[in-house]
Structures are given as C-alpha cells and as structure tokens.
Amino acid sequence: xxxxxxxxxxxxxxxxxxxxxxxxxxxxxxxxxxxxxxxxxxxxxxxxxxxxxxxxxxxxxxxxxxxxxxxxxxxxxxxxxxxxxxxxxxxxxxxxxxxxxxxxxxxxxxxxxxxxxxxxxxxxxxxxxxxxxxxxxxxxxxxxxxxxxxxxxxxxxxxxxxxxxxxxxxxxxxxxxxxxxxxxxxxxxxxxxxxxxxxxxxxxxxxxxxxxxxxxxxxxxxxxxxxxxxxxxxxxxxxxxxxxxxxxxxxxxxxxx
Numbered sequence: 572x573x574x575x576x577x578x579x580x581x582x583x584x585x586x587x588x589x590x591x592x593x594x595x596x597x598x599x600x601x602x603x604x605x606x607x608x609x610x611x612x613x614x615x616x617x618x619x620x621x622x623x624x625x626x627x628x629x630x631x632x633x634x635x636x637x638x639x640x641x642x643x644x645x646x647x648x649x650x651x652x653x654x655x656x657x658x659x660x661x662x663x664x665x666x667x668x669x670x671x672x673x674x675x676x677x678x679x680x681x682x683x684x685x686x687x688x689x690x691x692x693x694x695x696x697x698x699x700x701x702x703x704x705x706x707x708x709x710x711x712x713x714x715x716x717x718x719x720x721x722x723x724x725x726x727x728x729x730x731x732x733x734x735x736x737x738x739x740x741x742x743x744x745x746x747x748x749x750x751x752x753x754x755x756x757x758x759x760x761x762x763x764x765x766x767x768x769x770x771x772x773x774x775x776x777x778x779x780x781x782x783x784x785x786x787x788x789x790x791x792x793x794x795x796x797x798x799x800x801x802x803x804x805x806x807x808x809x810x811x812x813x814x815x816x817x818x819x820x821x822x823x824x825x826x827x828x
Contacts, residue, residue, distance in 0.1 A: 599644030600691055601820040603717075606632035606652075608710065608826025613656045614638075615669050615680045618648035619690075628675030629653070632825075644819075647690040651680045652710040652825035655749060655756055665750060666709040666757045683707020683747060683757045685733060685802075687714050687823055697815040701731060702802040704795045707745075708737040709757040710825050719818035728816035733799035734827075740798055745791065760805070761791040772806035779807040 602625070606612050611633050618624045625640045625648070632638060655665035662671050667684035669675035680686075686703040693699045700714050713732035721728030738746075741758035749756050761770040768774035770791075772782035784792040784805055792804035803812045 599819055600642045600646055602640045602642065602650070602823055603637060603820065604632070604640065604650065604823045604825070605637045606634060606826060607824050608634065608652070608654070610634050610654075611656070612710075612825055613653040613664055613667075613673060614825070615651045615653050615667055615675050615684075616640075616648065617675060617677065617679050618646065622647050624648070624675065624677050626674070628677060629669065629673055631656075631673060642691070645692040647693075649679075649689070650687045650823055651684045652712065653680065653684075654709055666747065680706075682763045683709055683759045685710045685712045685825075687712055689821075697817060699813055699815055700821070701813050702733050702799070703812075704733065704737075704799065704802045704804055705760060705806060705808075707758055707760040707763055708733070708741075708795065708799075709747075711736060711827055713822075713824045713827075714814075715822045716816040716818035717820040717822060719816035721816050726811065726814045728818065729814060731801045731812070731814045733802045735798040737795065737798050740794060742789075742791070742794070758795075761787070761789075762805075782807050 604614055611631060613629060613631050615629045616625045617628065623642065625642055630638065651667050653664035653667035657663055662673055667680040669678040669680050684706055685708050686706060688701050688703055690699040702712055711733055713730055715730035716728050719728035737758050738755040741755060745759040745764050746755045747757035747759060748754065768776045769787060776782040784790045792808065795804040801812055
C-alpha cells in the first residue's frame with residue numbers, strides 16, 4: 572500500500588507541476604494598452620481563429636488611462652481604437668465600431684480603423700507585429716517590445732509607429748466626418764471608399780503583379796505610406812512593415828505614438 576500511495580502521490584505532484592507550467596505558459600505575454608488620445612476611447616480586440624478574444628473583445632479607456640492584459644504565449648490577433656463612442660446611442664462608435672457593444676465578443680471593427688496586429692511565437696519562434704492602415708486610419712498608434720531580444724536589425728525589436736495625424740492629410744473623397752459634419756474623424760482606404768477590384772486587389776487584380784498602387788489613377792496608399800512609413804498601406808504593400816522580436820511584454824499606445 573505504501574508503494575501505491577507513493578506512486579499516486581508522485582503522479583499527483585507531476586500532474587500539478589505540469590498544470591502549473593501550462594498555466595504559466597498560457598499567460599506568458601503581457602500587453603500594456605495606453606490611451607494617449609485627446610479623449611476617451613473604446614479598445615477593440617479580436618483574436619485570430621482559435622485564439623482568445625482578450626477581455627471579451629474590448630473595454631473603455633478614459634483619457635490617460637492604461638490597462639494591462641495577459642495572453643497565451645502563442646496568441647495572435649489585433650487591437651484597434653474605437654473613437655467617437657456614445658453610450659446614449661446604443662454604445663455606437665463612429666469609428667471602429669464592432670456592433671454597438673463595448674465588448675466586441677469576437678467581432679471585428681468596421682473600417683476605417685488603424686490596426687495593431689500580432690502573431691506571437693510565429694515562424695522561427697519569433698513574435699511578429701505590425702501596424703496596418705489597409706483598412707484605413709482613425710488614430711495614431713504605436714507598439715513597442717519591453718526588454719525584447721532581437722538581432723539588432725532595423726525591424727527587430729524596434730518601435731513600430733504611425734505618428735502622423737493622417738486625418739488632416741486625407742483626400743476629401745476618403746474623409747469620414749463626425750456626426751455633426753464638422754470634423755474629419757477617420758480616413759478611408761480606397762478599397763472601402765470605392766469598392767472596385769483594382770483598389771481592393773481582388774478579382775482580376777488579385778495578385779501582387781496585377782495590383783500595384785503605383786498603377787492606380789490615384790496612388791492613395793502612397794499618402795498613407797508617406798505619412799506612416801512603418802505601417803502597411805494596402806493589401807500588396809512591401810513586407811518591410813513587419814517587425815519581429817522575442818519579448819514577454821509589449822506597450823501599445825493609441826492617440827499618440
């Protein structure tokens with residue numbers, strides 16, 4: 572009986588140790604999200620397929636407020652800022668809305684919206700992160716690893732940012748106005764504004780060779796790229812806007828880079 576008890580005890584200890592390791596590993600990444608905008612924002616979060624929608628997909632941040640979230644070390648998904656949000660209008664946000672609710676619960680944001688995208692522990696065990704303006708722009712943003720381990724390269728463990736207020740540069744045909752029509756609150760992508768195969772890189776323009784923004788009547792992505800060189804500007808932008816690192820913590824800023 573003593574041997575059975577000892578064996579059972581050892582199995583239990585091993586199980587508990589393994590469970591503890593799994594818990595630690597599944598909570599290995601920390602995202603520190605900061606509101607540096609001029610007013611309140613509602614953060615939107617959507618996990619990739621099979622990944623958790625952190626904080627059930629969103630929460631409110633007052634001006635200057637921060638919140639930290641933990642995630643599995645192989646998490647992947649996107650963050651965005653929702654602006655011009657009103658509780659008395661059924662929780663509707665005029666930029667980045669995810670269905671008139673504070674917690675997006677898996678829903679994505681309605682373009683235009685500046686996206687911060689992550690794939691943790693991707694190819695080669697590296698974390699991949701980027702800022703995307705492919706769906707348009709509604710907020711300045713940045714993401715930066717904390718004490719990351721990289722190779723010293725230009726896109727290794729460096730701060731990715733969109734530090735320009737693109738709304739002030741947005742062509743009139745891409746502008747999204749405030750409810751009262753007095754302010755430009757977001758800047759559409761050409762795809763979202765015109766819905767053509769050429770601008771959406773779809774149909775007969777679905778390859779990098781057939782969808783070059785330099786061939787468009789107006790090179791709208793060039794406006795975004797010039798303002799925010801770190802960010803992706805359209806579907807077949809170059810690959811230089813992907814940053815990599817190995818880190819357990821990332822700072823995310825909305826409203827100021």
